[in-house]
Amino acid sequence: MPPSKTPNAQDLASFGKLPLAVARNKGIWPQPRYQHVLVACARWEADSVVEWLTYHRSIGFDHVYLYCNDDEPAALYEAVLPFLQGASPFVTFHHYRFQGEQLQMYRHFLRHYAHETKWLMFLDLDEFVCLPGSDDIASVSARFGADHDAIYLNWCGYGHSGHSKRPSNGILRNYTKREIGASPFTKILAKTGAVSYRLSFDNPLVAIHHDLFALGAPLRACNMLGESMEGYYDNFPDNAWAFLNADNRRVRLVEAGYIAHFNIRSEQDFARRIERGCKGDFGAQTHWRDRNAEERQAYHNDTNAVTDPYLSVYWKSLVGQSNETTLIPGSIWPLLSVGKRATQSSTLHDGSRDEDACRAVSGRLTGRPQHHTALSDNPWWMVDLGALSHIHEIMIFNRLDGVMERLSSFRIEVSHDRFFWNTIIDRQNGRVFGGLDGTPFHWRDEAGVLGRFVRVTVPGIQVYLQTDQIEIYGRPFSLVEFEKQRAPNAVLT
Known part of the structure; x- marks a missing residue:
C-alpha cells in the first residue's frame, strides 16, 4: 500500500x-x-x-x-x-x-x-x-x-x-x-x-x-x-x-x-x-x-x-518456453503439402476424387473428415509436392467426431515418379490418435527421405480412408547435398 x-x-x-x-x-x-x-x-x-x-x-x-x-x-x-x-x-x-x-x-x-x-x-x-x-x-x-x-x-x-x-x-x-x-x-x-x-x-x-x-x-x-x-x-x-x-x-x-x-x-x-x-x-x-x-x-x-x-x-x-504452450506442434521445416495437387482412390463427397483429396491439404483444421474415400479394398490418398524434396516430417490429423480407430493401421510410401514406391511407415494396429486436439500422428526423420509423391494407404478389405488434414514438411531437393551423402569423399566438378 x-x-x-x-x-x-x-x-x-x-x-x-x-x-x-x-x-x-x-x-x-x-x-x-x-x-x-x-x-x-x-x-x-x-x-x-x-x-x-x-x-x-x-x-x-x-x-x-x-x-x-x-x-x-x-x-x-x-x-x-x-x-x-x-x-x-x-x-x-x-x-x-x-x-x-x-x-x-x-x-x-x-x-x-x-x-x-x-x-x-x-x-x-x-x-x-x-x-x-x-x-x-x-x-x-x-x-x-x-x-x-x-x-x-x-x-x-x-x-x-x-x-x-x-x-x-x-x-x-x-x-x-x-x-x-x-x-x-x-x-x-x-x-x-x-x-x-x-x-x-x-x-x-x-x-x-x-x-x-x-x-x-x-x-x-x-x-x-x-x-x-x-x-x-x-x-x-x-x-x-x-x-x-x-x-x-x-x-x-x-x-x-x-x-x-x-x-x-x-x-x-x-x-x-x-x-x-x-x-x-x-x-x-x-x-x-x-x-x-x-x-x-x-x-x-x-x-x-x-x-x-x-x-x-x-x-x-x-x-x-512459449513453444511449450503450443496446442498443435509445428515443425522447423517448411510445410510442403499445403495447397498442392492431390488425388485418391474414390470419394463419398460431392465433386471429383481430386477435389475431395485436395481438402486434406487445405491448411484448415476442422476436427471432421475433410476428405473421404468410398468403402473399398486398400483405399489410398496421394499428394504431389510439385518437386523432388527432402521429406522430414509428416503429421496426420484424425477426425474427432467418431470412428477414429479407422486409422489404427496405414502405410505411407514415397516416390520420385509414382511407379517405384519406398515404404517409410507401416503402422499396424497402432493406438488411436487425434488431431485438432493436439495429438496428431507424428513421424520425423532428421536425415530426410527423397521423394515428390507421398501416398497414404489403409490396408484391408472394404474399409475407408478419411482424415482431417495431412501435413508434409521438408525442403527442396539439393543435388550437392545428395551427392555428398552418396559419396562423401567425392569431389564435384
Missing part, C-alpha cells in the same frame, strides 16, 4: 530516525512480506522496463519498488501496468519529479518500505543480476547469509556489440560483448537491517547503492567469492583495481556472479546520456559528452573485449 499522505505529529517526529512502520510499531520491526526485493529509479526506461522486471522475477526477486524519475510518469506507468494489478502486485510504483535525486528516492524506500523485506538491492534498469549456473538470487543469500550482512556483486560492463542505434527488441538478446572481467564498482544484496535509514539520513552523500561501510555501522560483508569487502572502497578505485587484478579475481568474480551493466548500448548513447539529464546525483554523467572519438573507441574496445552469450541464451530459453 502507498504510504499515508496525512502523517500525524508522531510520524513527523520519527522522520530521519526510523522506518515509518517501525516507528508506528514502537520500534519493533514487523515480519517481512518479501524475501528479496529490488529498489530502482528509472528515467527514460519505458522501452526496457518490462524485460528488466521479467528477468529479475525469473531469478527469484519477489517484489520491485520502482521510482519513476521521468518528467511525466504516464509512459513508464503504462509499460508496467500489468505488474501493478492484483491483490499481490509485483511492483510498487511512485513518481518522483525531482530529476536525479536518486539517493532521496532510496531513502524514501527505506523510510516507507524497508520493513517489508528481508533482503534488498538498489539496482538501475541498465543493470542485470547475472548468476551463472544458478539463476537464483535465493542461492546467494542462502550461501552467504548465515555469516554476512551483505554480499557485494561487482559490475561487469557490456559494450554496444556494434550497434549504431539501440535495437527495438530488448537488451539481453542483442548484447553479448563485455569487458574481460569484473570492474571496481559494486551493487549490494543486503539484509534490510544492514542499510540504516537513520545513518543514510545523517550521511546524505553516502552512495548506499555501492558501499555500506561508509555509513559507519559494523558490517559483515563479502564478495561473491566469500572474501571480505572491508576497506575495498578506500582510496577508490586504485585499491579496488589492485584487488581485482590479483589472483585472476576479475575473471573468477564474473564466473561466480556479477552485475551485467549495459551502460552504452549504441553509438547514440553517448549523447543520450546527456540528453536524459545530468541533475542531482547524475551530475557526473557529463563526462560522456566530453569524450572524443579516440576515447569512445577505447571504451568500445574495453567493453566489447570478449563474447559472453550467457544472458542472451538464458533469455532466449526463457522466452522459448
